[in-house]
Amino acid sequence: MGTVHARSMDPLPMHGRDMAVHPDDMIEVQETEQETKQEILENKDVVVQHVNIEGLGRTKEDLLGYEISEVFDAKNLIDVMKKSHIARQKLLRLGIFKEVEVVIDTSDGADALPNGLDVTFEVTEMKRLTGSYNTMVGNNEGSMVLGVKLPNVFGRAEKLTFQFSYGTKETSYGLSFFKPQPGNFERNVTLNLYKVTGQFPWSSLKETDRGISTEFNFPLLRTNHTLKWEGVWRELGCLARSASFAVREESGHTLKSALSHTMSIDTRNSAIFPKKGALLRINQELAGYTGGDASFLKEDFELQVNRRLVWDSVLSASLWGGCLFPIGGRPSSIADRFYLGGPTSVRGFGMYSIGPQSEGDYLGGEAYWAGGLHLYTPLPFRPGRGGFGDLFRTHFFLNAGNLCNLNYGEGPKAHLQKLVECIRWSYGAGIVLRLGNIARLELNYCIPMGVQSGDRICDGVQFGAGIRFL
């Protein structure tokens, strides 16, 4: 996309630098037929005199000043190119430009130094409003999804997105406003307003959530933190008349107001097929303290460690765990408990079909753990190497986990005892397909072991997609 052009310059002693940013400077210097001198530029000292940004419309200049200021620190041409490249990446990351091109040229004009350089970022802003429209069919339901996005609403990389889905059964919508801190894109605030409907056939449960949430993201040392408050009105109902009475009893309206904190460290080189690095994510949620009917403390963590072995194969180990402590003597809600099982968690078991159940409806548990050991290898004989074939991996896996309810009168030792009894585990092999950098599809042959009565198993071929995987 972007191109970096370097043109020759006269090697002359250094002078003071002009630190001014002229993003509005619309004069493009185009000296097409300049006398070309062959010089070795690598070691030459240069001075970046001007950094211009061209093509700005509604974007505020002060925002971009932070992103490109480092270009002025460059001392030689290679440095200028490197720093310009970084600045370009930073500009693109803001999500407000369609294209960013970098032009490096010798300085021109009255105050031009002989070794002065002008760096020009030629940007193309995104349209003020972008929209998308698509239709979806599935789950005995057809729906039409309408999306509207306003990148850069107020000129400082604020983003307003609205998505509306009109279905034959349900409508849902989401409105989100995102505002980064200028010059510190990782530190941002998001406001959300939404209504979502979920159908969970494994529990015969239908859930409609209407909520607002405020999220504050910030990096701290090498970790990323998210502080969130969420107020959500939840409406639970039975999916069918035949739903078990335990699920029926949970029907109705509840209000959850929860504060949560997530800390994550991610040193992996890729989110879907990591070759090295580790991920640790710890999440805690306190509900009820700020109002609402639901009150509980929920803790859960996720750990993944990857190690590269011979022939591009990778050994990956993951461990999940979590606990839900109801507060104030009220039992936990079916919507807050943990679920386990499925093609991307404990494979070989049905989707969320492990643990406590009533008449075939899975009720979830208050504590769980799950662990996985995977050996990922490229496809046998590596077809489509360096291209299409790299979207695939074969893997051999060993998964284990357990989910149960805890009686909090028994003490921690009894809880641990309960979680190591009757462990569900499975092993098998399969093919994994990467979908973008957010999700993956898996086709596995699984052999479930340690099956407890009531668990729904998937002995043999299992297919599934997931964003989060064990």
Added chain:
Amino acid sequence: MSLAAEAFVSQISAADPWPENATLYQPLGEDQILLSDCASSLAVQAYLRMCNLPVQVCCRPNAEYMSPSGKVPFVHVGNQVVSELGPIVQFTKAKGHSLSDGLDDIQRAEMKAYMELVNNMLLTAELYIQWCDYNTAAEISRPRYSSPYSWPLNHILAYQKQWEVRRKMTAIGWAGKSLEQVYEDVSQCCQALSQRLGTQPYFFNKQPTELDALVFGHLFTLLTTRLTSDELREKVKSYSNLLAFCRRIEQSYFEDSQAGSSSRGFSKGPSLF
């Protein structure tokens, strides 16, 4: 589960005898239940008592949402859930308990007609008074209806319910009526019932039917529930044979069993005496 499979299951379970642990669910009796729900719940309780089918009354704040039809009361019998009087009557009939077997076709048609009258007039009038009369809605219905919920859900749900009932009233042409007109409708309905009852102990002479249970549920609730004004109660009270009818059913079906087993949940509310 498919419809056919569901029907099959209900056929199978119909053969089972009435279990001891049958439960009737209704909203919280003290703080939440409203006139119309209370009347419907009492009608079902009276019907089951007339059939001599034991049922435990269980109060749940989310009873309305637990119900498969969204209406209270509902009974949980074995693994079946059935809501409202009509389907419950059908359900007990499938299990071999019926109060209207002794009636001939004309009587049965008459019974159905009077039941429709009660549902269309008394139940609708109760809903109207609860949600369309400004004072009753503001002082009684909304606070009681929303009592289990925390702010701001209490306001949202109460107004949502009110809008829903008002829409229904508009649809059936009751929205334009004044409170006096509704009282007059109730009075006319009582007049018709009073005339039909005459001097008989029950509507179809000696044996009570589901019509008796339904009329009892509504009239007894109207007589014993405190509203913003006493006008409605006085209107019903003026029909002495209906008053005696309510006393009779209360005495024969509620008082002895209450003395007999205190464990059997009973939520009829205050007595007429």
